[in-house]
Amino acid sequence: MASTTDKRWLLLRHRTWWVVLDVPRKLRRQLGKPRFAASLKTHDLAVAQARRWSFLSRWRAVIDGHAARTTTALDVVEEGLAWRETLELIERNDTATVSGFRSSTGPGYFDPDRYDAAQPYSAQEDARHVAREVLQERIEALHHDQRRPADANTLASLAFGTATPLLTFVDAWLAEGGRRGPYPARTAAMYRADVLRLADWIVAKGLPPLVESVTRKVAGEWITGLSKADKRRGTTNRRISAVSSYWDWLRRRRGIEADPWTRQSLALTHHATADDDRHRAYTDDELACLLAGPADVEMHDAMRVAALSGMRMNEIFQLRAADCQGNRFFVRKGKTAAARRFVPIHPDLAAIVARRLEGKPSDAFLMHEETRTDHGRSAPFSKRFTRYRIALGVTDKARPQDRQDRVNFHSLRHWFITKARRNADQAVVARIVGHAQQTITDHVYNHGAGDDVERQCVEAVRLPG
Known part of the structure; x- marks a missing residue:
């Protein structure tokens, strides 16, 4: 200061x-x-x-x-x-x-x-x-x-400068981010909350909120408490990963030597039927049920945009009016570097897009119903969609005790990719949906199959019913 x-x-x-x-x-x-x-x-x-x-x-x-x-x-x-x-x-x-x-x-x-x-x-x-x-x-x-x-x-x-306050460098760490650059807003918020949670626990324990207070023994005690409070081991491991990332940044940028988080993650239970745990595409019957259900306008439109473009939920909810011109969507950024791309607008989406663009300024969101403006603005919709899906009986769990379904909103993206691959080469589909190319030929030297080929691929996908 x-x-x-x-x-x-x-x-x-x-x-x-x-x-x-x-x-x-x-x-x-x-x-x-x-x-x-x-x-x-x-x-x-x-x-x-x-x-x-x-x-x-x-x-x-x-x-x-x-x-x-x-x-x-x-x-x-x-x-x-x-x-x-x-x-x-x-x-x-x-x-x-x-x-x-x-x-x-x-x-x-x-x-x-x-x-x-x-x-x-x-x-x-x-x-x-x-x-x-x-x-x-x-x-x-x-x-x-x-x-x-x-x-x-x-x-x-x-x-005298020989100790490091625990929270002083959190903003700098989150701003710099990880190997892929600054963390998305939602990830940064979770990481910040995890480090603050650790700091609050240290103070409650009667220790000063310093990096040096977190010995390997203290870290182990914190993790033991987390494992009892969290319902899932995966959640505990995510918190450990967050604070471990912060310590890694402190080692690289501030020269601290301690690393109390190595090999501290909890072992996860693996099932013999692990392949069945993976998310999957909707069947045509499941998708038809969702599309024919009593969806409101926002959900009606979002499901169809996802199923006919392969875009991720966050990508759809970050689209602005200026990104929906020239008969194609422009995804400015997303989960990976490959996510930045143009996606042809399917003819069956033209009326939806035109209705949503009418009278809007260029910086208005295409999906304007959500009030949040950060990268987590799709979160309320995600919860509503889950309730909608379950109410229609579209659910599939590998085991009755599992917390998550194998189908969710992302399954619309799975469905699009499954259909698109029947009509186009893998590299073409990968560019449309924002997947990183698997070979040097496609990643470095191939600059796209051309708008006409990608448009043919998108238009070949048809909704069931």
Whole structure:
């Protein structure tokens, strides 16, 4: 955090900065006040940032003298990070920060054990010495007076840059993403929630929210708790995979060495009939049942677009009016790099597309009923479709106890591909549905069979009934 934005424990009153520290509620009657406050006698924020530390250290000593461990692990982490930023500013010889520390000690400050009149301290050396003196007093008060060596070590490690806060780099990690680039919005949201879940658990356990707090033993305890709370082992493994990806990024970008997640995933139960677990295409009778059912307009249109284009659900719900011109759909991005493609609009979809485009601006969604605008905007529809399908009796589970069906909305894509392959080469179908090509010939040197061939392939697919 830059010095111009760090206003922790600071308050601006009548253009003058004050330092303020709340007193824990249970101690307010003993201390006779709800908070400590003092004027820092400066209009300069950077000077105020430097001067606050002597007040904060003194006040915390008073609070700690009335009740042990009044601060939490999060408080110590926040304090340590603020100290780190202050020390870094001094090392960069930030004028206001250096001036603030010298001013806070009085014009005649010097260390009698080190002072040499022939070689007086520079302003930076003076500020560095004063800051470290104040910090050391706080660390020693935690360690010896309060008998909290773990918190003292946490504060020191963060202040001197040898510890890594657990949540500080989550945004940078998610923005960079994995091997395929930034994570989709839905994936990023899940990954963030998984790391936050770990951080909350660590704090509840009484540990500071630091990367270094997560030893292999601590990771194992967290996973054990997850396995009891999650209904499915696959869900637990997904959470482990998320935090493991974050640790991998921290190793590559921040230089941490610990890897507590290796070989921590739970073993999954494999069935002898594993091939039967796979999702499959709808039969013609199943598809006819879905198309003839009491579907609303959105579901009526979405099922037909999927069955006659092979597009994924998210691709359909990300289409905008500008992507449905020239008698073809333009899928801008999707699950893989190959997902970016043009898909001929089937003649049986022309009326649906024309109706949905009427009067819309170019940036309006083709499937406009959903209110969400992120990449998870198809999620509510997915749940509605599942309820619709089950109500019609279109369901197929490999085993009665299974949670998932072998048929779902994606089975419309399976159905399209199955029909299209009866009339076209594999490479042609792969380009239409956005699959990566399997050979160098098709992936590198083949630039498409041509719009006419792809259009013939799409138009050869006919809905049942």
